[in-house]
Amino acid sequence: MSSNPNTGTPLVELKDISIAFGGVKAVDHVTIDLYPGEVVGLLGHNGAGKSTLIKCLSGAYQKDAGEIFINGEKAEIRNTRDARRYNVETIYQTLALADNLDAASNLFLGRELVTPLGFVDEPAMEAETRKIMGRLNPNFQKFKVPVSALSGGQRQSVAIARAVYFNAKILIMDEPTAALGPHETQMVAELIEELKAQGLGIFLIEHDIHNVMRLCDRAMVMKNGQKVGTVNVGEVTDEDILGMIIMGKKPPQAY
Amino acid sequence: MTDHRADQGTGPDSGLPAMRKSLLGQLELDMRLMGMVGAFIAIALAFNFFTEGRFITPRNTFNLTVQTVSVAIMATGMVFVIVTRHIDLSVGAVLAIASAMGAMMQARWLPQVIGLDYGNPMIAPLAILTCLTVGTLIGAFNGWLIGYQGIPAFIVTLGGLLIWRYVGWYVTDGQTIAPLDKTYLVLGGAEGTLGVTLSWIVGALAVAASVYALYNARKAKKSHGFPTKPLWAEFTVGGLIVAVIIGYVATLNAYDIPTGKLRRMFEARGEVLPDGYTEAYGLPVSVIVLIVVAIAMTMLAKKTRLGKYIFATGGNPDAAELSGINTKLLTVKIFALMGFLCGLSAVIASARLASHANDIGTLDELRVIAAAVIGGTALSGGIGTIHGAILGALIMQSLQSGMAMVGVDAPLQNIVVGSVLVFAVWIDIQYRKKLGIKV
Numbered sequence: 001m002s003s004n005p006n007t008g009t010p011l012v013e014l015k016d017i018s019i020a021f022g023g024v025k026a027v028d029h030v031t032i033d034l035y036p037g038e039v040v041g042l043l044g045h046n047g048a049g050k051s052t053l054i055k056c057l058s059g060a061y062q063k064d065a066g067e068i069f070i071n072g073e074k075a076e077i078r079n080t081r082d083a084r085r086y087n088v089e090t091i092y093q094t095l096a097l098a099d100n101l102d103a104a105s106n107l108f109l110g111r112e113l114v115t116p117l118g119f120v121d122e123p124a125m126e127a128e129t130r131k132i133m134g135r136l137n138p139n140f141q142k143f144k145v146p147v148s149a150l151s152g153g154q155r156q157s158v159a160i161a162r163a164v165y166f167n168a169k170i171l172i173m174d175e176p177t178a179a180l181g182p183h184e185t186q187m188v189a190e191l192i193e194e195l196k197a198q199g200l201g202i203f204l205i206e207h208d209i210h211n212v213m214r215l216c217d218r219a220m221v222m223k224n225g226q227k228v229g230t231v232n233v234g235e236v237t238d239e240d241i242l243g244m245i246i247m248g249k250k251p252p253q254a255y
Numbered sequence: 256m257t258d259h260r261a262d263q264g265t266g267p268d269s270g271l272p273a274m275r276k277s278l279l280g281q282l283e284l285d286m287r288l289m290g291m292v293g294a295f296i297a298i299a300l301a302f303n304f305f306t307e308g309r310f311i312t313p314r315n316t317f318n319l320t321v322q323t324v325s326v327a328i329m330a331t332g333m334v335f336v337i338v339t340r341h342i343d344l345s346v347g348a349v350l351a352i353a354s355a356m357g358a359m360m361q362a363r364w365l366p367q368v369i370g371l372d373y374g375n376p377m378i379a380p381l382a383i384l385t386c387l388t389v390g391t392l393i394g395a396f397n398g399w400l401i402g403y404q405g406i407p408a409f410i411v412t413l414g415g416l417l418i419w420r421y422v423g424w425y426v427t428d429g430q431t432i433a434p435l436d437k438t439y440l441v442l443g444g445a446e447g448t449l450g451v452t453l454s455w456i457v458g459a460l461a462v463a464a465s466v467y468a469l470y471n472a473r474k475a476k477k478s479h480g481f482p483t484k485p486l487w488a489e490f491t492v493g494g495l496i497v498a499v500i501i502g503y504v505a506t507l508n509a510y511d512i513p514t515g516k517l518r519r520m521f522e523a524r525g526e527v528l529p530d531g532y533t534e535a536y537g538l539p540v541s542v543i544v545l546i547v548v549a550i551a552m553t554m555l556a557k558k559t560r561l562g563k564y565i566f567a568t569g570g571n572p573d574a575a576e577l578s579g580i581n582t583k584l585l586t587v588k589i590f591a592l593m594g595f596l597c598g599l600s601a602v603i604a605s606a607r608l609a610s611h612a613n614d615i616g617t618l619d620e621l622r623v624i625a626a627a628v629i630g631g632t633a634l635s636g637g638i639g640t641i642h643g644a645i646l647g648a649l650i651m652q653s654l655q656s657g658m659a660m661v662g663v664d665a666p667l668q669n670i671v672v673g674s675v676l677v678f679a680v681w682i683d684i685q686y687r688k689k690l691g692i693k694v
Binding site: 058060079080081084090092094095096097098099100101105106109110111112114118119120122123124126127 | 558571573579637
């Protein structure tokens with residue numbers, strides 16, 4: 001039996017989280033932690049409860065029971081605004097972009113830059129967007145069009161820019177490469193490496209086992225709302241992880 | 256990543272992208288808006304031909320714009336409602352109850368219950384405040400039912416369509432309320448105009464403000480190093496705007512007050528009308544109100560967080576919610592604003608008619624929705640402009656008055672207006688398809 005290689009205060013601790021919808025236990029006493037500079041994969045079938053668990057952290061759902069600690073201190077997260085105050089940023093599977101607005105408006109949605117008179121400062125927002133996109137995706141030039149006119153990868157980079165721009169410490173990515181081609185997937189993978197190096201903690205919900213093996217330091221597998229186990233990705237094979245996902249079988253290295 | 260060459264230009268002279276654009280493209284005009292302006296001009300010219308030159312006259316320009324104001328004001332609010340994927344079928348009924356309360360306030364309650372004399376300077380402000388408050392409260396209540404209670408807007412406002420006009424009926428006992436306060440009537444139209452000098456001053460201010468706005472927008476772009484359009488294009492756009500403002504003011508300043516009316520005005524002041532004396536109407540106060548509303552609503556849409564949230568919610572309600580926007584409260588705000596504008600339209604409509612009758616604003620919900628939709632507001636949400644809705648209202652009113660002037664039967668008028676609505680939306684869908692914009 002192996003154990004968590006990290007020491008010190010975790011960035012995030014989700015302790016004994018439970019949430020039920022109309023009698024169905026979507027998440028059943030699940031505990032997981034996340035340390036700075038690491039990527040923790042959250043795996044499991046559709047409906048296993050990964051997204052639901054993580055939405056308790058991002059503020060989209062409210063947990064029924066359990067506690068959340070951020071930097072060792074108990075955190076009260078009632079809505080997405082609370083989560084943002086704790087520097088928790090989420091990139092949703094659906095990207096959560098307003099298709100009719102341009103990149104800058106989406107990036108700053110809910111956190112617009114304003115002039116001293118209280119009006120939205122569009123030029124400043126566009127300038128900032130150009131800056132951050134220049135760093136994340138230098139090829140990106142479509143600043144004036146609605147994001148509905150962008151490709152999957154471009155949309156993804158807007159969604160990622162939104163999370164990164166506001167100094168995320170904890171990043172939640174829900175299948176960030178699901179809709180992307182190989183080239184764009186590579187771009188996201190490089191970005192994850194870079195963010196890791198900057199000391200961010202990343203929860204990565206991922207179905208593709210190759211991406212898990214490549215990107216994640218640790219992986220937590222869920223099945224039917226319950227935690228199957230956590231593994232250090234370097235110590236197991238993809239067969240082991242698939243066994244956990246499909247059969248709920250806990251390999252000896254799991255903890 | 257095939258797009259890295261596009262949009263690289265940093266100034267008007269920077270190579271490829273600018274050269275690729277046609278001259279028309281460099282003007283960066285909203286082609287959809289230009290299409291509507293074109294349609295409006297075509298309608299005006301056609302009616303002018305069929306009425307032997309009676310359509311494009313100072314007199315008809317005056318009447319047309321004054322008649323458009325009430326629907327146009329509500330249409331600006333309807334843009335926000337439709338952009339957020341709602342609908343408001345109750346605007347005509349809310350206008351009626353607001354008008355009823357305002358009329359009762361000035362003609363019955365203030366003079367008879369509170370004891371203010373007729374003509375007391377407090378009557379008009381209090382009556383206007385009543386209209387605005389009634390409209391805002393009903394709108395906010397609708398918004399609460401829709402946002403917090405989850406009743407579809409269609410149902411809430413369909414109910415409101417039946418409810419509010421007849422609440423108004425009970426308030427007035429079904430009577431027509433007249434006469435209304437003299438000061439109040441100033442907001443209606445012919446009773447409240449600025450005269451030649453003041454109209455020119457307002458026109459000059461409008462020209463100065465437009466030029467300043469264009470200059471400022473260009474300066475802001477420059478300071479951030481964004482691409483700007485060539486100077487000649489700025490001057491062309493600016494010139495067009497200035498020409499429209501000056502043309503409109505000049506036209507209304509050419510509309511003389513009829514001699515009979517002038518004589519009565521002089522008599523009221525205890526003077527005698529000198530021989531050969533003429534005076535023109537100039538800009539109506541109600542049109543000034545519409546312009547103020549249009550500017551305020553455009554600023555709200557483009558320059559405030561509230562406006563951003565309205566359009567974001569319309570484009571993707573889930574994204575808005577996940578971005579921390581309180582979409583329920585937003586719904587209340589939008590419908591309260593719609594109600595406020597219904598109250599304002601109630602003031603202008605009842606002042607124009609110089610009375611309150613129970614059928615005031617009947618079918619206005621359809622005119623207002625049609626104006627917004629003809630003006631390019633998409634019922635699927637997220638798309639719409641304030642100036643488009645106002646132009647839509649103007650087109651609707653032009654069709655209606657034009658046909659009345661030509662002598663088209665009332666039933667046929669309705670058939671034409673209905674067909675134009677469907678046709679306009681069809682054109683819009685074709686246009687968006689061609690540009691590849693998702694509807």
